[in-house]
Amino acid sequence: MADNTNACVSVETPPEQTLYADFLFWGCWGGLALMALTYILYVTGLMTPHVPMDKIVQLWSQPVKVYLEQGNVPVGWGWATLLAKGxxxxxxGIALLAGLTIVAYIPLIPAFLKKKDTSFAIIALLEVIVLTIAASGIVGSGGH
Structure with a gap:
């Protein structure tokens, strides 16, 4: 028989953990909403695409290199220059979701410093720096 004497003990969640979770929660919903909105703008034709829909259908079965060449699509962060296209x-929305961890770590730095938890503040700062450098593509990781 299990001992349930500690079953009702409340556990206090650290405020910085709640802050991080809130950023992730609202960021995820915001990213999904942004993806839905921008998709609607694209499929309804309210914003013209860079690669026309009939050409997309032709390129679906092709290797990505063919799509990039025939669609005149930039690689890496070059997509940001085409944000006016549907x-x-x-x-x-995808970039928001991908960068959400970085954004959520930023407010942790002052929260940890306020608690005089310097080691965790440094870890959070290093996490932001490392993830930002990795996402930038400047280290040539080939992720973009």
Missing amino acids: DFLNFL
Whole structure:
């Protein structure tokens, strides 16, 4: 028989953990809403695409290199120059979701410093720096 004497003990969640979770929660919903909105703008034709829909259908079965060449699509962060086009505006929501961890770590730095928890503040700062450098593509990781 299990001992349930500690079953009702309340556990206090650290405020910085709640702050991080709130950023992730609202950021995820915001990113999903942005993706839905930009997709609607794209499929309804309210924003013209960079690669026309009939050409997309032809390029679906091709290797990505063929799509990039025939669609005149930039690689890496070059997509950001095409945000006025419906098919690339969709990337904003994806970029928001992908960068959400970085954004959520930023407010942790002052929160940890306020608690005089310098080691965790440094770890959070280093996490922001490392993830930002990795996302930038400047280290040539090939992720873009």
